[in-house]
Amino acid sequence: MKTISGKLEQDIAELKKMLPAEDILTFSFVSGEKLPFTVIFADPVTDKELLGEQVIRPLLHYAGKPSAKEVGKNITAPELRSEKTFDKLSAEILAGNPVLLWEGADEGLIVGTKKVFVRAIAEPPTDVTIKGPREGFIEDIKINSSLVRRRLKNPNLRIEMMQVGKQSETYVAVCFLEGITPQETVDAVKEKLQAIQIDVVADSSYLVHFLKDRKYSLMKQVGSTEKPDIFCAKIAEGRVGILVDGSPIALTVPYLLVEDFQACEDYYVPAARATFTRLLRIFALLVAIYLPAFYIAAQLFKLQLFPIKLLQTISGSIREIPLSPSLEMLLVLLVLEVLNEASIRMPKYVGMALSVVGALVLGETAVSAGFVSTPAIIIIAFSGIGLYAVPNLIEQTSVVRLAMLLAAGSVGTYGILLLTAFLLFKLVTAESFGAPLLSPFSPVIPHDMRDSLVKYNMGSLKTRPKTLKSKNKRRMKDA
């Protein structure tokens, strides 16, 4: 690796050769003692005002030795480092940190005057709470780290930075609590992150694929959150958190399926209420997945599954429908998915109109035209709502629902049972960083069930989940 020579012209030429882009600028000035200085910086990502105030102005009257140590003493910027190699200096310039060089320099000085473009910390749209903290992560890793640090004022909190992405060199922070998180989990995460060979990491979701044990599995194997309070709670339980620069979604491992049935609000309301809502979520999810499938299976293969009066109502409404029950259901499901996709991408002011068109005009007209039946629309609507009771699993559950529908349409109830058996087997054998995905239900860990589908009072959660194999078991002392 090439290091700086101390000859200013030559060093600038070398850096310019490495960074030939037009937005890499240089600014040269001479101090009172006629010592020539040059600042090299990336124009769009450098705060030039700060650069002038904290670097150039103090050095205009510099009269000391041309050593990095002496020059550094005159710079008022709080973030200051020195480097010798051109590789590191050029990387810092691209990251928005200007590099200061001068005639006879033994090292280049890196000044932390990066221009930060950030949006305000706001409530994340994917995780809205009625009771509890409302702040969410944003796209800047430093601010996200500070949100974590503010909640965990603990010297044992480690935020280890690394860069991932050959072209993007995106900063990734591995967060964990020393003495609580098992070292083998931390090492496994770091090893997987270091092994990533990818050009660009545009979002934390890019890393998920590389963190998964089963790369092509539909099942979720990495947890995610946009809320610092949830992120910190998970770290405090003994998990490893991952922050990615440019992404408001933080990742956590090991992941347990039960996590997605727990909302942060569960910890801010009485335990009985939390238990009720968790059970409600699992009920809603089961209804979302199985209701359309069982409706089809019953209609096609086993009418006895319907109560007699409901059967009369259904038979009345499907008499004139030209499509087979499975096709009808698939069509309604497809329309729902299209409406859903369109309403997410549409501007908000068009969204309302879209809802009216979708729900009222399309639904009402399709039924009155005899194209689809009312029960099919009711069932899909119910299923669609149920799916959103556990929003973090939508990607998986919507696929499973479709598969169930196909199984029910082709083989009936037996198909549903077989597919469920297959999925269950996949789930019980899946692990995320050594933790069984279905823990604490399979394998049964009675201790961990206190905060699973049933939520005990805070006073009963004195120890950390056994599944996570935390080094420090106790998190609360006896009152």
Next chain:
Amino acid sequence: MHKISTRQIYFFLAAIAPVGKIMLMPTQLAFFSKNDLLFPAVMNYFLQAGAVFLALLFASKNRTFYDALADTVGKAAAKIIVCLLALFFLYASILPLLEQKLYVQKTLYDTLPSPVTFFPFFLLSAYLCAKPIASLGRLWDILLPVSVVGYAGIMALSVSNADFGALMPVGISGAEGIFGGFAYSLSWFFDSALILALAGKFEYRKGMAWKGMLFYLAGGAAIVFFLAVFYGVYSDIALQQTFAFSEISKYFSGITVLGRIDYFFSFALVFVILFYGSLPLHAGVECVCNAFGDKRYLRIVLSVVVNVGLLVCVYLLNFKLYVTLQTVTKMLFWIFPVFCVLLPALCLLLKRRKHETAA
């Protein structure tokens, strides 16, 4: 894959193994025992519980069946015996598979479906067989509540319609009925052989043999209670009521308003049976893999071959169900005690001989 835990073995013995005995066995037992179900069922359960005790005692060595055999009789002989056991498992799986197929055709469809409808089961079974048998342990953790909920639901809905007076007097059919019922229902009891196949895949803990036997008897008690309710509901026509577990609760008064909610409980039991039905095949594949080196490709090839073979067998026997039932339960019933009672007992002898040699 981690080893099966002691708890998971107990779960299997108490809640998964019994479920395999509620499909056709109650009807067959009623037929062969001339409606005197209690004694044959209890005798069978006690005999099998004893065999489970012996098999668990053998498992205390924490070695696979093949390893234990190979140490004593040599590798070649051990391979032959293990292959025979694997063949027995294939034979033992015919009855649960045919039961399941018949159940699917009779109960899950309004009209008789094509035999092809049942075939996706073999996809699941082949997939399961291609995985190490120890991976089933975690599955049993989940299947326990499913089994308990299914059983409790069906019992809760049907017990009020049972006339328990119809059960008396017990033992009226005499020795012929009792021993006939006992012998001809032996084909449903092969759980001790499954424990032999699982040996070495779980850590034996002190007292496990006793506890395992008690758990098995607890499951047996649930089945005996089911038989009592079954006969209490159907009385003399019990011998005609196939797959009673999914029909027994339809007389519950709330069904007319709510629809066949009892089906959801029977679906829960069928869900458990799906796994129980593939277990003998899985055990067979596992035994052969233990004997011939646990290579991934061997396991995959074996699981495909075994399942395709059984698929063809089930297809060929599609219209010969009655003959098959007669053959398995009445003519060749003696095969089951040989592999499920005698073999666990002999395994203990082998173990003792090895111990003496070592000493």
